Amino acid sequence: MNDFNLRAVYDAMDARRREREMSWTDVAREVNRFRTLLRPIALSTITGLRDKPAGEGDGILQMLLWLERTPESFVPGIAAANGERFRLPQLMTAQILRWDTQALHRALDAHRRVRHLTWTQVAGELRGFTPGMLTNLARGPKIGFPRVMRLVRWLDRPAVEFTHIATWYVPVATVPRDGGS
Numbered sequence: 166m167n168d169f170n171l172r173a174v175y176d177a178m179d180a181r182r183r184e185r186e187m188s189w190t191d192v193a194r195e196v197n198r199f200r201t202l203l204r205p206i207a208l209s210t211i212t213g214l215r216d217k218p219a220g221e222g223d224g225i226l227q228m229l230l231w232l233e234r235t236p237e238s239f240v241p242g243i244a245a246a247n248g249e250r251f252r253l254p255q256l257m258t259a260q261i262l263r264w265d266t267q268a269l270h271r272a273l274d275a276h277r278r279v280r281h282l283t284w285t286q287v288a289g290e291l292r293g294f295t296p297g298m299l300t301n302l303a304r305g306p307k308i309g310f311p312r313v314m315r316l317v318r319w320l321d322r323p324a325v326e327f328t329h330i331a332t333w334y335v336p337v338a339t340v341p342r343d344g345g346s
Contacts, residue, residue: 167240167241167242168240168311168314168315169236169239169240169310169311169313169314169315170239170240170241170311171214171217171218171219171220171225171239171310171311172214172215172216173239174214174220174225174228174229174232174239175212175214175215177232177234177239178192178211178214178228178231178232181232189208189211189212190208192211192231193205193206193207193208193211195231196211196227196228196231197227206224206227206228210224211228214228219309219310219311219312220309220310221307221309222264222307222308222309222310222313223261223262223263223264223307225309225310226253226262226263226264226328227261227262229253230253230256230262234247235247235248235251235252235253235323235324235325236251236253236310236313236314236317236324236325237251237314237323237324238251240314240318250323251323251324251325252325253325253328254325254328254330256330259332260330260331260332261330261331261332262328262329262330262331263328263329263330263331264307264308264313264327264328265327265328265329266302266303266305266306266307266308266327267302267303267304267305268326268327268329269302269308269313269316269317269327270299270300270302270303271303272320272322272326272327273287273299273302273316273319273320274303276319276320283296284296284299284300287299287319290319291315291316291319292315293312293315294312294315313327
């Protein structure tokens with residue numbers, strides 16, 4: 166099974182950055198633009214994709230939105246990888262695209278049952294997973310790339326089906342009614 170290519174994401178971001186004559190700091194600012202930022206994606210997280218074998222799933226989704234590309238477009242061998250069925254949603258201010266690991270677990274479990282497989286057998290088909298890693302998705306932990314794409318490819322479904330838009334709330338500093346004295 167061909168894997169999601171993190172280096173290709175870095176290369177695409179670098180090409181777009183150079184085309185637009187931007188610094189990496191400018192890129193980080195734009196990638197984070199929709200997050201009314203409690204925890205922005207660090208510049209080192211973005212530039213680190215050049216050499217890392219794995220990356221945090223929700224952060225990479227934001228980078229893919231900045232690139233206007235689908236997760237599938239970074240997996241060799243997927244036909245029409247930038248087609249409508251794979252397209253990520255548009256976000257508004259204070260929204261972030263996140264993985265819905267619980268929905269992913271439900272789909273994996275349903276597919277596993279249809280095929281009459283144990284979790285051990287599923288893990289055997291999916292490089293880099295243990296049965297416990299798969300069942301723990303039901304509790305909603307984070308998941309990273311390229312692993313998440315191995316799961317959606319095993320299911321033969323678009324990655325976007327296992328994402329959801331979350332709203333980020335930023336605490337507003339309260340000013341005392343007496344004017345702060």
